[in-house]
Amino acid sequence: MIGVDWGTSSLRAYRLAPDGTVRERREAERGIMTVPPGGFPAALREAVGDWIAAGEDRVLLCGMVGSRQGWVEAPYLACPAGAAEIAGATIRVPFEGARVRLVPGLTTCDPAGVPEVMRGEETKIIGLLGAIGEAPEATLCLPGTHCKWVRIREGRVAGFAPYMTGQVLAALSAHTILARTMDTEAPPHAGAFDRGMARARQKGGLLHHLFGVRTQALMGELPPEQGESYLSGLLIGHEVAAALEAGVAPPIHLAGTESLVALYARALGAFGIPHRIHDPDAAALGLALIGGCLGDTDW
């Protein structure tokens, strides 16, 4: 089969063996934002038309391509959900020459009844389950623009909580008075990250701690080249503290961009929480596993 992880800004396509082995892979700057209305069939053909012509007649898509801004909206599936439930909730997309299905995103409710959603990560999570192992409970953390903390129970996604940390860092660094206090071209500074993280564990709350970034810069206690690392440590520190307070089952399994995962690993270490780092490239295996749950008539 063919698996496609089709996000907002890029598209990754995999030609997959039945056991999940990746036979061929491609990547294109062809995210859904670049596809004009009605242009999805042509964009898919452009990406993997030759594989289809060569006999692959099953295509499974995941990611923002299934969102309201994508090809067809695939409604969110409620947790708990594993590969079989996700496969059962895929939806058919009309396409000439192959059977194309869309993986749904997942939804859950936090304890106070507020809804949570993810789209795209569910497939990576399914791909990571094997590496996580057989523990009845596990916690997975997927750092990114909107970091997800995921509770795994008996091989299924039991629930999850997204944190807006990455995007808040970007907005504050560029669009508040803090922009003046930091050289965002500077390389990461581990000591400043640690100081920000330590600050997050003190009283006062994030909105107060943020103002301290400016004050310390003003007082010469935080050089511009350390500003962004300090702010990053402050925000990730607040996120990790909140996630731990909400409850986790250690070790925490981390998967994502190497540099970002290293920061979360550092933060978890400071909190004394064991963690393991996994290969972030899990979408291909996830697509294969979900696709493998679909019988021939299901397609």
Added chain:
Amino acid sequence: MIGVDWGTSSLRAYRLAPDGTVRERREAERGIMTVPPGGFPAALREAVGDWIAAGEDRVLLCGMVGSRQGWVEAPYLACPAGAAEIAGATIRVPFEGARVRLVPGLTTCDPAGVPEVMRGEETKIIGLLGAIGEAPEATLCLPGTHCKWVRIREGRVAGFAPYMTGQVLAALSAHTILARTMDTEAPPHAGAFDRGMARARQKGGLLHHLFGVRTQALMGELPPEQGESYLSGLLIGHEVAAALEAGVAPPIHLAGTESLVALYARALGAFGIPHRIHDPDAAALGLALIGGCLGDTDW
């Protein structure tokens, strides 16, 4: 004497009687950002030159005019500080035809040793002390872009904590995915503000609660015209919760823009904390009181 509250974006000038009565007042869009290098003497003359010519020979300036970006930098004075200490730390500014002095900002350290600063608010606080009354301890909250929570002890500023709430609201509303979920032209919505505030009192932390603004909008639970009020309630709720945890001496004395003070009053009410609302136009009286502490030879 003449008092001038000279901030980043505007200038307010007062012709003051010895008892603090305002004889005349003026306001101009002539904040320090509009003054070219070396242009401060001319800008002051433009604003109040006729009052000086009419015989006023003492001018007291407060606000960002005393910052590094202003006329001359007036170093921060350490708390505790009252009108007398602030008057004693004013600095002389060279000017032809009148004696001009600058009010310093204040600095303090939070319990963890992180520095805090304010500039301009110290003068308003001195002006508010009379209205606050004679209690040995009081808490003043000055909402704004960078809201200040101030501890008053025996008529002096004992310490304070700034919160970046207003600026964080602006940055998140305009420069994150939340921008898509809200109609920022819509009038305030009290019910949505209350819901955001209630959310702030639940577990999960601000960075997680922020993502919920998007999710609730996506799920149709938060209409665009309620988005900004919800976000405002969420942020002010987190601020008030952190400030109360840090310790306050009720009732909380509020002073600031009417609409913003009303939101803080609503939040304090939800937390069951009594409050009193004061006239925010306290800078003139503060300038008169600080100026009144200066003897003729001090000028």
